[in-house]
Amino acid sequence: MKCFIHADMDAFYASVEQLDHPEYRGKPVIVGGLPGDRRSVVSTASYEARRYGVRSAMPIVQAARLCPGGVFIRGNMERYREKSREVMDVFAGFSPEVRQLSVDEAFIDITGTEKLFGPPEETARKLKRRVREETGLTVSAGLASNKYVAKIASGMSKPDGLFAVPPGGEAAFMLGLPVGKIWGAGAKTQEAFARRGYTTCADLHQFSEDVLAGMFGDSLGAFLYRAVRGEEAETFETERGTHSMSAERTFPFDLYDEFEIETQLFALASEVFFRLLQTSFQSRTVFIKIRYGEGFYTEGGQETFRDPLGTLNEFYEKLLALFRKKYRPGKGVRLLGAGAALEARNPARQGELFDESNEKQRRLEQSILEINAQFPQAALRRGRLITLRRR
DNA sequence: TCTGGGGTCCTAGGACCC
DNA sequence: TCTGGGGTCCTAGGACCC
Numbered sequence: 001m002k003c004f005i006h007a008d009m010d011a012f013y014a015s016v017e018q019l020d021h022p023e024y025r026g027k028p029v030i031v032g033g034l035p036g037d038r039r040s041v042v043s044t045a046s047y048e049a050r051r052y053g054v055r056s057a058m059p060i061v062q063a064a065r066l067c068p069g070g071v072f073i074r075g076n077m078e079r080y081r082e083k084s085r086e087v088m089d090v091f092a093g094f095s096p097e098v099r100q101l102s103v104d105e106a107f108i109d110i111t112g113t114e115k116l117f118g119p120p121e122e123t124a125r126k127l128k129r130r131v132r133e134e135t136g137l138t139v140s141a142g143l144a145s146n147k148y149v150a151k152i153a154s155g156m157s158k159p160d161g162l163f164a165v166p167p168g169g170e171a172a173f174m175l176g177l178p179v180g181k182i183w184g185a186g187a188k189t190q191e192a193f194a195r196r197g198y199t200t201c202a203d204l205h206q207f208s209e210d211v212l213a214g215m216f217g218d219s220l221g222a223f224l225y226r227a228v229r230g231e232e233a234e235t236f237e238t239e240r241g242t243h244s245m246s247a248e249r250t251f252p253f254d255l256y257d258e259f260e261i262e263t264q265l266f267a268l269a270s271e272v273f274f275r276l277l278q279t280s281f282q283s284r285t286v287f288i289k290i291r292y293g294e295g296f297y298t299e300g301g302q303e304t305f306r307d308p309l310g311t312l313n314e315f316y317e318k319l320l321a322l323f324r325k326k327y328r329p330g331k332g333v334r335l336l337g338a339g340a341a342l343e344a345r346n347p348a349r350q351g352e353l354f355d356e357s358n359e360k361q362r363r364l365e366q367s368i369l370e371i372n373a374q375f376p377q378a379a380l381r382r383g384r385l386i387t388l389r390r391r
Numbered sequence: 392t393c394t395g396g397g398g399t400c401c402t403a404g405g406a407c408c409c
Numbered sequence: 410t411c412t413g414g415g416g417t418c419c420t421a422g423g424a425c426c427c
Binding site for chain 3: 398400
Binding site: 285298 | 419
């Protein structure tokens, strides 16, 4: 019998802030932006802040109205990632099979670890204690015979709880839940449930897989059929790798000036390209994203080329061409994004990356990358960005 | 109350090939 | 001389997750 823990940190970013700043403990902490930050949203609200109605994804200005006395913090991803590594190290002490889902949660396969840590519930309690002792943070745990049910169970126990679904009790556990608890059915699917009058998993359980597929499409239908029965989600069974890399920025005020927009595009291209250089991937596909202030309307464009990208300059030129093709002049740009689809580097064609014409440019870009890595504060970038900073 | 940033996966249509 | 069918790659858009 398989046995999994889903471990999910409680209000992770806010908890790290309260750990690092004892004066914030017991206070409503809101990570995501300062009260005056236009267009920022709440990333994490501490449980104290949730009592005021503050929630993730809520605009910061709204959070500031609900909780004027709150401690507002923009956030420090570097620090959260560092803390995340500490937590994951603790998990690794309980099983070699740890599957990290995001910065603050993971599945831990504890199948067959009874001799080392005792029965599953005891193991989960030990894990929670170890996380608290070694990192100063609390974690909620769900325990079940498969990852999907463990994931839902951990959500039932927040904060700092433990919820165990007994083996064989998976379907009964799911059937008692409202459709809102189905992980993988978001706002749109919830609306579709509501239109049809479905409120609990039991309402969905009465349908065959074919009927669900007819209502929701083959893929979602098959997923829902399994989910309400407490069966493993197939997406958890396939190992997934990195397929793309991107950066995007929402501007406090819409941009209208084309030079400024293109300068921002260059900044995004630099970010992505230098991150790309630090991986073992190459890219032949670039993409952009434009969101207009008017109507919150978003459109994208992408293009695939025969040969992999060689230089930042080349990446930027390709993004710029796409942008000029898509952009509707005169419209205010709210958000701009740039990215690249990744593929394994082809060693046979490696030589082409270093062809004559690109070699000088590549060396220059590589040294900029190295200097930036060594002296982050130096921020050595191309002239175009320096111009941007002065404006 | 206007709605972040970084990702993955799915769908649907068109091009192209056999 | 009326236009099959399956596989694969590409593009655009959307749903969903934390």
